[in-house]
Amino acid sequence: MGITTKDLAELCGVSRTTIHRALHNTGRINPETKELILRTASKYDYRPDMLARGLVKGQTYYIGVVILDVDNRYFSQMLNAIVAEAKKNSYFVNITLHEKNKEDEKEQLCRLVDYHVDGIILSSINKGVEYKKFLENLKKPIVTIDNKIAEGIPFVGIDGRKAAADGTQKIIEKGYEKVVFVCPPLADKASENVYVHEMRAKGFQETLAKHPHIEGVLIDSWDYFDLSHGELDIKKRTAFFCTGDMIALDLIQNLKERGKTVVQDYGIMGFDNIDFLRYVSPKLWTISNAVSEVATTAVNLLFDIMNSEAAETEKILNSVVVGGETL
Amino acid sequence: MGITTKDLAELCGVSRTTIHRALHNTGRINPETKELILRTASKYDYRPDMLARGLVKGQTYYIGVVILDVDNRYFSQMLNAIVAEAKKNSYFVNITLHEKNKEDEKEQLCRLVDYHVDGIILSSINKGVEYKKFLENLKKPIVTIDNKIAEGIPFVGIDGRKAAADGTQKIIEKGYEKVVFVCPPLADKASENVYVHEMRAKGFQETLAKHPHIEGVLIDSWDYFDLSHGELDIKKRTAFFCTGDMIALDLIQNLKERGKTVVQDYGIMGFDNIDFLRYVSPKLWTISNAVSEVATTAVNLLFDIMNSEAAETEKILNSVVVGGETL
DNA sequence: TTGAAAGCGCTAACAC
DNA sequence: GTGTTAGCGCTTTCAA
Numbered sequence: 001m002g003i004t005t006k007d008l009a010e011l012c013g014v015s016r017t018t019i020h021r022a023l024h025n026t027g028r029i030n031p032e033t034k035e036l037i038l039r040t041a042s043k044y045d046y047r048p049d050m051l052a053r054g055l056v057k058g059q060t061y062y063i064g065v066v067i068l069d070v071d072n073r074y075f076s077q078m079l080n081a082i083v084a085e086a087k088k089n090s091y092f093v094n095i096t097l098h099e100k101n102k103e104d105e106k107e108q109l110c111r112l113v114d115y116h117v118d119g120i121i122l123s124s125i126n127k128g129v130e131y132k133k134f135l136e137n138l139k140k141p142i143v144t145i146d147n148k149i150a151e152g153i154p155f156v157g158i159d160g161r162k163a164a165a166d167g168t169q170k171i172i173e174k175g176y177e178k179v180v181f182v183c184p185p186l187a188d189k190a191s192e193n194v195y196v197h198e199m200r201a202k203g204f205q206e207t208l209a210k211h212p213h214i215e216g217v218l219i220d221s222w223d224y225f226d227l228s229h230g231e232l233d234i235k236k237r238t239a240f241f242c243t244g245d246m247i248a249l250d251l252i253q254n255l256k257e258r259g260k261t262v263v264q265d266y267g268i269m270g271f272d273n274i275d276f277l278r279y280v281s282p283k284l285w286t287i288s289n290a291v292s293e294v295a296t297t298a299v300n301l302l303f304d305i306m307n308s309e310a311a312e313t314e315k316i317l318n319s320v321v322v323g324g325e326t327l
Numbered sequence: 328m329g330i331t332t333k334d335l336a337e338l339c340g341v342s343r344t345t346i347h348r349a350l351h352n353t354g355r356i357n358p359e360t361k362e363l364i365l366r367t368a369s370k371y372d373y374r375p376d377m378l379a380r381g382l383v384k385g386q387t388y389y390i391g392v393v394i395l396d397v398d399n400r401y402f403s404q405m406l407n408a409i410v411a412e413a414k415k416n417s418y419f420v421n422i423t424l425h426e427k428n429k430e431d432e433k434e435q436l437c438r439l440v441d442y443h444v445d446g447i448i449l450s451s452i453n454k455g456v457e458y459k460k461f462l463e464n465l466k467k468p469i470v471t472i473d474n475k476i477a478e479g480i481p482f483v484g485i486d487g488r489k490a491a492a493d494g495t496q497k498i499i500e501k502g503y504e505k506v507v508f509v510c511p512p513l514a515d516k517a518s519e520n521v522y523v524h525e526m527r528a529k530g531f532q533e534t535l536a537k538h539p540h541i542e543g544v545l546i547d548s549w550d551y552f553d554l555s556h557g558e559l560d561i562k563k564r565t566a567f568f569c570t571g572d573m574i575a576l577d578l579i580q581n582l583k584e585r586g587k588t589v590v591q592d593y594g595i596m597g598f599d600n601i602d603f604l605r606y607v608s609p610k611l612w613t614i615s616n617a618v619s620e621v622a623t624t625a626v627n628l629l630f631d632i633m634n635s636e637a638a639e640t641e642k643i644l645n646s647v648v649v650g651g652e653t654l
Numbered sequence: 655t656t657g658a659a660a661g662c663g664c665t666a667a668c669a670c
Numbered sequence: 671g672t673g674t675t676a677g678c679g680c681t682t683t684c685a686a
Binding site for chain 1 (some may be wrong): 328374375376377378381382384387389396397398401403404407410411419420421422423424426438439440441442443445465543576580602603605606607608
Binding site (some may be wrong): 001004005006016017020024048049051052053054055056057 | 662663664665666
């Protein structure tokens with residue numbers, strides 16, 4: 001490390017307190033002394049030790065981010081927006097992955113606290129009131145995204161239920177007679193936080209309930225390739241509604257290998273509107289989940305909480321159905 | 328924050344030094360005292376303050392990563408591998424973006440030093456001996472990826488020159504009579520570090536020199552849509568070699584809008600082998616750039632340097648041409 | 655086997 | 671307007 005306030009004090013022949021005053025222009029100080037100190041500081045390229053400052057101030061200008069991983073799904077877009085927004089406020093981002101390990105997630109959170117991050121953005125795999133207590137015990141401002149933990153924990157996201165309802169409605173309007181909803185195993189909900197997909201499935205089912213003449217199927221299994229193929233109905237126009245663009249794209253590939261062509265043999269809609277879709281054809285129908293907005297909103301909500309000026313604890317953003325060529 | 332060593336000392340009726348010895352099983356200590364201390368520590372859920380430790384030890388278990396951005400190109404894959412590898416070694420990752428701003432990059436690096444990161448991984452936009460000095464002045468272990476700064480600065484990457492040469496060779500073998508190399512403006516090299524693309528262009532040109540009967544064109548401009556279209560030759564079978572998969576995909580889209588179909592009207596090869604290519608058809612010919620390997624190698628080289636046991640300062644990994652359907 | 659004391663670099667309360 | 675002092679929580683000599 002470079003020069004310290006102590007060194008500066010010696011160089012300028014004053015006390016460290018005076019140095020401090022000059023550097024932070026706080027309190028009364030002789031303009032000339034200040035001038036001298038500032039000149040010397042820049043001459044020797046003084047930079048404050050942020051660790052020391054963090055230790056005494058209890059504030060580090062770090063926010064911690066705990067997510068599943070970085071290259072999957074829309075996390076990279078999310079992270080990019082988070083880092084950019086944090087940077088605007090001179091904040092650093094400490095990113096850690098829980099990789100779907102619930103205990104690991106806890107450990108990562110604790111470590112972030114050990115390092116005095118000022119706040120945390122979390123995409124959790126845990127949930128429930130028990131976990132809520134754990135989070136509260138951390139005594140750190142936290143904003144969750146994606147999965148809700150429990151009522152009362154700040155959350156930013158879209159209304160997946162409504163979005164999925166809209167998507168289902170759109171599919172039905174397009175004249176499909178059978179709609180197959182494809183998502184990860186919801187049965188895991190006992191052990192895992194699948195809130196996002198639960199909500200989407202709910203939206204699907206609710207819309208379906210309004211259309212008794214439409215056949216609805218829910219596939220929540222990792223075997224969705226085989227199951228989906230099995231659900232393809234020759235007599236009924238069938239569409240798949242996948243709770244993620246990646247799932248949709250994978251499904252399209254798989255059905256192609258089985259000789260089924262999208263649009264011709266079946267319709268399909270994804271969810272997320274990941275930016276890469278623009279390179280995929282036919283263009284996938286999907287649902288925007290406002291990833292950048294969620295990210296920046298989450299960061300700003302976090303800042304508000306950190307400054308204890310947060311009005312609401314939950315922000316639900318709009319999402320829209322995005323037209324394509326696969327229906 | 329929670330309980331401190333001072334609190335533990337009071338609770339156990341010993342000095343803080345003894346607490347320290349128990350916690351780190353260092354030096355001689357009475358097994359019973361140790362036992363008591365450990366029990367009390369876990370009972371009160373003691374966790375060391377990493378800021379304080381970092382301040383005195385001068386080691387924070389943080390590595391800093393400075394890159395262009397997260398969602399672009401292969402940076403997300405890169406980052407994911409970096410974070411995962413760091414985590415294996417109980418290291419945290421502090422990620423910052425320079426967003427192509429050279430001064431910003433410097434500032435980010437300085438801030439990382441202010442926070443005592445133990446080492447840095449850098450994908451730089453700066454270059455040259457001047458900058459090398461700047462980096463050395465930081466007095467922090469640094470490993471660069473993507474763009475080389477200058478000789479002597481640790482670097483991990485592939486041999487882009489050879490890779491591009493191989494790619495060009497493959498295109499020629501496929502019977503194309505005209506090869507158009509598409510990359511970002513190399514003229515910017517005075518102001519920007521375009522090392523990666525320079526090397527690739529060089530490899531292209533070298534192979535071309537060996538085949539005098541093949542027409543070669545180098546497009547290094549952001550206007551590459553128009554220029555590429557203009558280079559399409561009806562008399563000669565033409566292929567584009569793009570120095571990035573994203574450029575290739577964008578070009579394909581653009582030419583499609585102009586009524587030109589890949590394979591039929593022209594051949595094309597990308598570079599990077601980003602994982603998303605598996606959803607794109609026709610399957611793009613490309614060149615693997617070993618992104619995860621580069622990342623893990625970079626992290627491990629950094630660790631070696633940090634432990635001053637680095638043998639070599641540069642690691643060049645293999646890359647291969649990846650077959651597709653676009654030639 | 656244990657403890658006292660100093661120090662990392664900074665901030666903040668209080669006195670002069 | 672400036673300086674003294676104590677303290678953040680930990681580690682590390684040195685002495686007992």
